[in-house]
Amino acid sequence: MSVSLTSRIGAALALLSLAAAVTPRAGAQPAEAPASTEVAPDGKVTFRIAAPRAGAVTVAGDWVPQGLGSGGPLEKDDRGVWSLTVGPLPADFYSYSFNVDGARVADPRNPLLKPGLAGPESLIEVPGEGAEFEASRDVPHGEVRAVWYRSATLDAPRRMHVYTPPGYEAGAERYPVLYLLHGAGDEDSGWSTIGRAGFILDNLIAAKKAVPMIVVMPNGSLPRPASLPRSAPGAAPTPELRAAREAMQNRFTDELLKEVVPFVESHYRARPGRAGRALAGLSMGGGQTLRVVTTHPDQFAYVGVWSAGIGRDAADFEERNKDFLDHADRVNAAVRLLSIRVGDRDTGALAGSKALAEILDKRGIKHELGISGGGHTWINWRHYLSEFAPKLFH
Amino acid sequence: MSVSLTSRIGAALALLSLAAAVTPRAGAQPAEAPASTEVAPDGKVTFRIAAPRAGAVTVAGDWVPQGLGSGGPLEKDDRGVWSLTVGPLPADFYSYSFNVDGARVADPRNPLLKPGLAGPESLIEVPGEGAEFEASRDVPHGEVRAVWYRSATLDAPRRMHVYTPPGYEAGAERYPVLYLLHGAGDEDSGWSTIGRAGFILDNLIAAKKAVPMIVVMPNGSLPRPASLPRSAPGAAPTPELRAAREAMQNRFTDELLKEVVPFVESHYRARPGRAGRALAGLSMGGGQTLRVVTTHPDQFAYVGVWSAGIGRDAADFEERNKDFLDHADRVNAAVRLLSIRVGDRDTGALAGSKALAEILDKRGIKHELGISGGGHTWINWRHYLSEFAPKLFH
Numbered sequence: 001m002s003v004s005l006t007s008r009i010g011a012a013l014a015l016l017s018l019a020a021a022v023t024p025r026a027g028a029q030p031a032e033a034p035a036s037t038e039v040a041p042d043g044k045v046t047f048r049i050a051a052p053r054a055g056a057v058t059v060a061g062d063w064v065p066q067g068l069g070s071g072g073p074l075e076k077d078d079r080g081v082w083s084l085t086v087g088p089l090p091a092d093f094y095s096y097s098f099n100v101d102g103a104r105v106a107d108p109r110n111p112l113l114k115p116g117l118a119g120p121e122s123l124i125e126v127p128g129e130g131a132e133f134e135a136s137r138d139v140p141h142g143e144v145r146a147v148w149y150r151s152a153t154l155d156a157p158r159r160m161h162v163y164t165p166p167g168y169e170a171g172a173e174r175y176p177v178l179y180l181l182h183g184a185g186d187e188d189s190g191w192s193t194i195g196r197a198g199f200i201l202d203n204l205i206a207a208k209k210a211v212p213m214i215v216v217m218p219n220g221s222l223p224r225p226a227s228l229p230r231s232a233p234g235a236a237p238t239p240e241l242r243a244a245r246e247a248m249q250n251r252f253t254d255e256l257l258k259e260v261v262p263f264v265e266s267h268y269r270a271r272p273g274r275a276g277r278a279l280a281g282l283s284m285g286g287g288q289t290l291r292v293v294t295t296h297p298d299q300f301a302y303v304g305v306w307s308a309g310i311g312r313d314a315a316d317f318e319e320r321n322k323d324f325l326d327h328a329d330r331v332n333a334a335v336r337l338l339s340i341r342v343g344d345r346d347t348g349a350l351a352g353s354k355a356l357a358e359i360l361d362k363r364g365i366k367h368e369l370g371i372s373g374g375g376h377t378w379i380n381w382r383h384y385l386s387e388f389a390p391k392l393f394h
Numbered sequence: 395m396s397v398s399l400t401s402r403i404g405a406a407l408a409l410l411s412l413a414a415a416v417t418p419r420a421g422a423q424p425a426e427a428p429a430s431t432e433v434a435p436d437g438k439v440t441f442r443i444a445a446p447r448a449g450a451v452t453v454a455g456d457w458v459p460q461g462l463g464s465g466g467p468l469e470k471d472d473r474g475v476w477s478l479t480v481g482p483l484p485a486d487f488y489s490y491s492f493n494v495d496g497a498r499v500a501d502p503r504n505p506l507l508k509p510g511l512a513g514p515e516s517l518i519e520v521p522g523e524g525a526e527f528e529a530s531r532d533v534p535h536g537e538v539r540a541v542w543y544r545s546a547t548l549d550a551p552r553r554m555h556v557y558t559p560p561g562y563e564a565g566a567e568r569y570p571v572l573y574l575l576h577g578a579g580d581e582d583s584g585w586s587t588i589g590r591a592g593f594i595l596d597n598l599i600a601a602k603k604a605v606p607m608i609v610v611m612p613n614g615s616l617p618r619p620a621s622l623p624r625s626a627p628g629a630a631p632t633p634e635l636r637a638a639r640e641a642m643q644n645r646f647t648d649e650l651l652k653e654v655v656p657f658v659e660s661h662y663r664a665r666p667g668r669a670g671r672a673l674a675g676l677s678m679g680g681g682q683t684l685r686v687v688t689t690h691p692d693q694f695a696y697v698g699v700w701s702a703g704i705g706r707d708a709a710d711f712e713e714r715n716k717d718f719l720d721h722a723d724r725v726n727a728a729v730r731l732l733s734i735r736v737g738d739r740d741t742g743a744l745a746g747s748k749a750l751a752e753i754l755d756k757r758g759i760k761h762e763l764g765i766s767g768g769g770h771t772w773i774n775w776r777h778y779l780s781e782f783a784p785k786l787f788h
Contacts, residue, residue: 051497103445
């Protein structure tokens with residue numbers, strides 16, 4: 001396949017002309033415009049955006065923090081279409097956005113989107129062997145459901161995404177559950193767009209590399225309490241601010257344990273109890289995972305802390321988590337796998353992950369520390385999931 | 395509520411600072427930037443976008459074709475933030491996009507998105523009584539599932555969205571099914587983003603105005619065959635082109651009847667057979683609905699043709715649909731409801747819908763023609779759904 005998914009848009013747009021009695025929608029793109037992205041057989045990717053009156057356009061994408069290339073500037077042709085060719089990029093999925101005269105925007109001609117609190121980004125697949133684990137392949141597919149529930153803890157309606165494995169709808173079996181948390185700036189759909197969790201699980205289950213499981217992807221972002229003080233930019237947080245932040249993050253622990261888990265175990269054919277529960281999260285979600293396991297080590301038998309760690313103040317972490325760290329035997333009996341993953345270009349999280357592993361070593365709490373290449377990107381998080389899921393529920 | 399959903403982004407972004415060991419994602423917006431949209435208590439809506447180096451910015455949204463206001467230009471302040479206040483707009487959901495120096499882009503700070511083949515748009519809610527039928531309310535919610543299947547007809551993997559009503563997961567009951575088609579430029583997620591089908595059904599079911607039903611939202615866009623000739627812009631289609639288009643549209647009829655319906659009736663607790671099936675679509679999907687009912691009038695007991703019609707050549711329609719039009723008794727016995735809806739500002743589809751109603755009148759085929767205010771917008775299509783669903787499956 002030499003041309004990406006988005007090149008199919010032109011074909012689909014040709015349908016606009018087929019609905020004889022239909023008024024074309026205002027603002028629709030002309031059918032003959034070039035595809036916004038093209039992937040060459042060698043993995044070089046060309047990005048294009050029509051912005052006839054713009055002064056400067058760049059593109060930002062996962063290949064930049066991953067150390068695989070640059071983001072421009074793009075060059076304008078005589079039709080007002082800006083373009084840039086990057087790579088060759090390794091086979092994988094990449095998110096990207098354009099910057100048009102200072103406005104950071106998703107690709108206006110690519111229907112593959114990652115919504116997020118920090119703004120939408122677009123997705124592109126560079127197909128090939130390295131992307132097969134996450135590609136949509138001709139295997140049985142599970143379903144990904146958008147599920148609304150009422151949270152008493154947050155006194156608000158909340159949404160989660162729930163993956164049920166192939167065969168769930170027709171069967172009567174109970175399944176173990178992986179709770180999978182996103183990072184700051186994303187929401188509960190992130191693991192199903194750029195995270196490709198459903199496709200990764202479909203492929204692992206089809207290859208019998210992972211047991212069929214339910215994957216629950218809650219919304220990890222919390223409303224900011226009006227009482228939470230703001231610190232001045234660059235200043236160290238005051239003790240009061242730190243305590244307020246603690247209280248806020250504790251609300252997610254409650255949301256997960258008092259709302260999400262009970263909802264899942266009462267609404268789906270989930271196997272209840274610790275042995276059938278795993279918890280993993282990236283970045284902010286890695287911090288939430290660590291908070292849950294240190295305060296409730298008896299709840300999840302498998303734990304993944306990805307691209308997170310403990311921050312700069314190891315003594316403070318030890319002080320706050322005395323009860324957890326002082327009971328290695330109890331923790332080791334309950335948590336069968338505690339996996340810490342981080343990229344070697346993810347400077348802050350790398351230091352925090354190493355510091356966490358050192359403390360766990362010192363206290364005799366069993367864990368794995370795996371350092372991959374690359375940075376703070378979904379490229380790593382998809383790989384971490386594909387390597388974590390096979391280790392669960394045996 | 396005086397401030398829209400997107401104003402909550404700032405609060406959520408404050409969380410970025412809470413994940414102590416987390417490297418902030420490159421390109422994330424600063425937490426203190428103003429919300430991109432604000433809805434005042436009187437329904438006036440302010441749109442904002444940061445584009446410090448842009449020369450001109452406008453906004454396009456559903457209120458314009460609906461005759462409710464303009465799209466700018468926006469004005470730039472000294473921080474490089476462009477803004478425009480429109481309205482007051484009636485309580486409802488609206489889609490919109492910005493145009494920055496000729497690039498049509500979704501709102502970079504609004505997580506509520508409508509993906510689509512014609513490019514992403516952003517969504518905003520103007521809350522109030524008129525939007526209650528489509529709002530997320532404190533009622534039992536169904537689930538919306540993204541479902542992949544293998545189509546033998548199209549020899550490709552395809553996706554549909556499936557709404558299952560509250561209680562489906564825990565129960566054993568069989569449900570009737572509404573098949574709901576999108577328009578050109580959208581895809582199978584459209585009815586679940588800007589279409590708000592799940593919320594509309596949740597609210598109708600909670601109020602006992604509609605019976606619990608499954609709603610299946612297939613992908614109505616088809617790959618364009620390489621053999622399909624292109625007509626010169628503005629030229630009337632040749633007989634060959636028209637025949638090729640017919641053949642292509644017939645593929646959707648096959649996709650629906652040979653792939654989607656059998657998949658749904660074998661994978662979900664669907665009530666099989668005509669009396670438990672309804673079919674409705676808008677714009678291109680209205681044309682597809684009309685094509686299905688005219689070629690297979692025995693398959694769906696309830697039919698909705700929205701913002702579509704028969705095009706300009708009534709004689710050609712009559713010639714192509716002789717078998718349907720010549721058998722009013724058979725059609726009337728099978729189709730309990732044939733509802734045609736269109737907006738009074740939707741010029742082409744209005745003429746085509748009236749022409750369709752005239753032919754059906756002349757041939758004695760029972761139908762309803764309902765002309766609403768407004769144009770070719772999702773505002774109308776959400777209302778059409780909320781008025782159609784209560785009439786089904788009694």
